[in-house]
Amino acid sequence: MKLRFHKMHGLGNDFVVIDARDAPVEITAARARALADRKTGIGCDQLILLEPSDIADVRMRIFNADGGEVEACGNATRCVVSLLGGAARIESLGGMLEGTSIGDQVSVDLGEPRFDWDAIPLAYAMDTRSMPVGWEALEAPAAVNVGNPHVIFFVPETDRVELDRLGPLIETDPLFPARINVNVATVDDRANIRLRVWERGVGLTDACGTGACATAVAAIRAGLADAPVTVTLPGGALTIDWAPGRPITMTGPATHVFTGETELGAL
DSSP states (O other): OEEEEEEEEETTEEEEEEEOSSSOOOOOHHHHHHHHOTTTSOOOSEEEEEEOOSSSSEEEEEEETTSOEESOOHHHHHHHHHHHOSEEEEEETTEEEEEEEETTEEEEEOOOOBOOGGGTTOSSOOOSSSOSOEETTEESOEEEESSSEEEEEEOSOGGGSOHHHHHHHHHTOTTOTTOOEEEEEEEEETTEEEEEEEETTTEEESOOHHHHHHHHHHHHHTTSOOSSEEEEETTEEEEEEOOTTSOOEEEEEOEEEEEEEEESTTO
16 A cells, blocks of 8 residues: 655654545554654654544644654644645544644744643642652753643753753652653843753654744743844744743745655555
């Protein structure tokens, strides 16, 4: 069986997008890992499966490179909106998402952030504004759920953090029963933040849309920044707008690289 796909990326965070609205496609963890493999498959950070929805224009399912299905991905949401064109409503495990595409810029509404410890989720109750925990020099993170779970460490210089070593330790800590995305951020001024992300099930990534959203929200909540905030990741910049009691809006580019076919039966 030949499988048609789109290769897309948002600031270097890349995706294989499969449109299964007209004909169903079965994606298992093993098949997702095979398609995501950069040496023997197509290669991507996440595999995106589009399915029919009774309540939205499309249902979006997200599989990390390790094969695990996750709730949300901001960069993938922008790519899907760009692929559909114009305005779109997207059903996801993380909730209902809305977006608008104008040229190569896409704005998406990712809903309201959640801060309760059991909504992150954490293993036990604590203040998610400044958690009384630490891993070596990384201490007192904030925790935010923006459709998927994030912890954010504000540090003097993000580039000096050994995120490739500390990221997997924090991701799999028993404090986080669903694992966690790990963000290390430096606030340059009230409108600009630099960010690096260890993404759950992926590893170090050039860009993470939900990480940018979670970090901006945590900075605004802590009084460190004002909305809108420009969050700059290794792959480029995103603009995040948020106020308490309102949904998060993220704006940035989405790029269609190519369309191709692969043999699904061999995977």
